[in-house]
Amino acid sequence: xxxxxxxxxxxxxxxxxxxxxxxxxxxxxxxxxxxxxxxxxxxxxxxxxxxxxxxxxxxxxxxxxxxxxxxxxxxxxxxxxxxxxxxxxxxxxxxxxxxxxxxxxxxxxxxxxxxxxxxxxxxxxxxxxxxxxxxxxxxxxxxxxxxxxxxxxxxxxxxxxxxxxxxxxxxxxxxxxxxxxxxxxxxxxxxxxxxxxxxxxxxxxxxxxxxxxxxxxxxxxxxxxxxxxxxxxxxxxxxxxxxxxxxxxxxxxxxxxxxxxxxxxxxxxxxxxxxxxxxxxxxxxxxxxxxxxxxxxxxxxxxxxxxx
Amino acid sequence: xxxxxxxxxxxxxxxxxxxxxxxxxxxxxxxxxxxxxxxxxxxxxxxxxxxxxxxxxxxxxxxxxxxxxxxxxxxxxxxxxxxxxxxxxxxxxxxxxxxxxxxxxxxxxxxxxxxxxxxxxxxxxxxxxxxxxxxxxxxxxxxxxxxxxxxxxxxxxxxxxxxxxxxxxxxxxxxxxxxxxxxxxxxxxxxxxxxxxxxxxxxxxxxxxxxxxxxxxxxxxxxxxxxxxxxxxxxxxxxxxxxxxxxxxxxxxxxxxxxxxxxxxxxxxxxxxxxxxxxxxxxxxxxxxxxxxxxxxxxx
Numbered sequence: 001x002x003x004x005x006x007x008x009x010x011x012x013x014x015x016x017x018x019x020x021x022x023x024x025x026x027x028x029x030x031x032x033x034x035x036x037x038x039x040x041x042x043x044x045x046x047x048x049x050x051x052x053x054x055x056x057x058x059x060x061x062x063x064x065x066x067x068x069x070x071x072x073x074x075x076x077x078x079x080x081x082x083x084x085x086x087x088x089x090x091x092x093x094x095x096x097x098x099x100x101x102x103x104x105x106x107x108x109x110x111x112x113x114x115x116x117x118x119x120x121x122x123x124x125x126x127x128x129x130x131x132x133x134x135x136x137x138x139x140x141x142x143x144x145x146x147x148x149x150x151x152x153x154x155x156x157x158x159x160x161x162x163x164x165x166x167x168x169x170x171x172x173x174x175x176x177x178x179x180x181x182x183x184x185x186x187x188x189x190x191x192x193x194x195x196x197x198x199x200x201x202x203x204x205x206x207x208x209x210x211x212x213x214x215x216x217x218x219x220x221x222x223x224x225x226x227x228x229x230x231x232x233x234x235x236x237x238x239x240x241x242x243x244x245x246x247x248x249x250x251x252x253x254x255x256x257x258x259x260x261x262x263x264x265x266x267x268x269x270x271x272x273x274x275x276x277x278x279x280x281x282x283x284x285x286x287x288x289x290x291x292x293x294x295x296x297x298x299x300x301x302x303x304x305x306x307x308x
Numbered sequence: 309x310x311x312x313x314x315x316x317x318x319x320x321x322x323x324x325x326x327x328x329x330x331x332x333x334x335x336x337x338x339x340x341x342x343x344x345x346x347x348x349x350x351x352x353x354x355x356x357x358x359x360x361x362x363x364x365x366x367x368x369x370x371x372x373x374x375x376x377x378x379x380x381x382x383x384x385x386x387x388x389x390x391x392x393x394x395x396x397x398x399x400x401x402x403x404x405x406x407x408x409x410x411x412x413x414x415x416x417x418x419x420x421x422x423x424x425x426x427x428x429x430x431x432x433x434x435x436x437x438x439x440x441x442x443x444x445x446x447x448x449x450x451x452x453x454x455x456x457x458x459x460x461x462x463x464x465x466x467x468x469x470x471x472x473x474x475x476x477x478x479x480x481x482x483x484x485x486x487x488x489x490x491x492x493x494x495x496x497x498x499x500x501x502x503x504x505x506x507x508x509x510x511x512x513x514x515x516x517x518x519x520x521x522x523x524x525x526x527x528x529x530x531x532x533x534x535x536x537x538x539x540x541x542x543x544x545x546x547x548x549x550x551x552x553x554x555x556x557x558x559x560x561x562x563x564x565x566x567x568x569x570x571x572x573x574x575x576x577x578x579x580x581x582x583x584x585x586x587x588x589x590x591x592x593x594x595x596x597x598x599x600x601x602x603x604x605x606x607x608x
Contacts, residue, residue: 036434
């Protein structure tokens, strides 16, 4: 007992330099990432800024009760889930297809050019991207409307961003525009790990290119696809705050309001701090349950393929 | 075999046609919107209202840029954006390197504890309101440091740097220790120079992230024009244009400054101004951008 204690202390003493390298940052993480969890208590109070945290009144689960009886909360929850799921599907299909097509290009210069161009939107902010979306979709001078009118597909230009019924499509589509190339990187990396002999053997056996894609490339990247899919399930309540906030209009809120924008409007906008905190807790807790479940599933499916 | 039998079958030919067509469409769809905004920013503002500006400006002018660049606030916002990109990336990368080095040491007693505490932060957050109140209580609201401190220790960057250090020969550290080098010396004189590729990658990510950030300015520093960033100014213009569609006074107020500009022209020009630094460094740095993503994710 005595000796093992001494052992710990002498290890700590010997590793004091490593401790110096890490503890200041550990403390920062505790302050900036963990301390806000203490603020969750706000959800159980009726927080009034002029009273301060200590003096605000405890109200138990009242904020949660209010939350679960608010139609707009469920509307935001529905939009979050729908937009997230659509994004997940669009993102996966587009980036996997893009990676497979890119992998079929033999001309290295062309391949690199396409790739370089495809990542570009990933590096601009959502503010810039939102401005671009606004310009391209504008009913007055946007190219999409001009083309649709020119080819007589529509008679009158459509105000795409102002009409609620288009939002569920615009959100995933713009996300694909911004992130498809970037998301494809990981599949391309997985494809470079496929043994080239497999392709050679298959073509000797008479498999055409489609068959080689279907029976070699796709199974080759399947483990990566699975892991990413499982990881992304944990983010299903994060529909992408910046994008939604910047693209939504008051007129489209019925379809574009997600949990995070709802929290921002009620929290800082209307000063209902405790109520918004309760909504935030709901978001975090559901996400955390999803992440841990997904992680368990991931560790069952493949050995060593857990996220954490 | 590949070259002689390149188009042995019609299947090959069809697939190649499909692949190249799709790729050309992808390139156009990615680049055209940027190009279009550039053309609008270089076109006479009143002329743009007539529509039909696609590839080239119809009435070329630098007027929009003159208006934007004659605004002293823009220079100040650019300065703040540059400062946060520089200070933010240096502090973030250094702190992440220190933590990554320590937890890469298999014998470090707090290795597991620290990794867990840090990795866990990737999967939850305290939420908007508690975080805001924390910043307020720490007196960070209304200061420059609210851009730097909260994101200084980033779990993802630590993981990326750590996997890179794991790939270095461990005997380097052992022999340096036998020679009596301190941990600081091992880190800064041996490990850090070897980590330059991964550090370059992470620095670029952080710098781009800092350059692109606007929400923290919006949340914490809206009331402090002297701490405004370029992206936040752009965001304000975007929002005001949205409300301008129902508010005709907005476009009228812009003509009073002597030069005629419209919200559309301002928006396009500001978008280009805020994007230009990234467009400029991008071709030189793009291979670094992806480097870390592949080492961070492929390692199993």
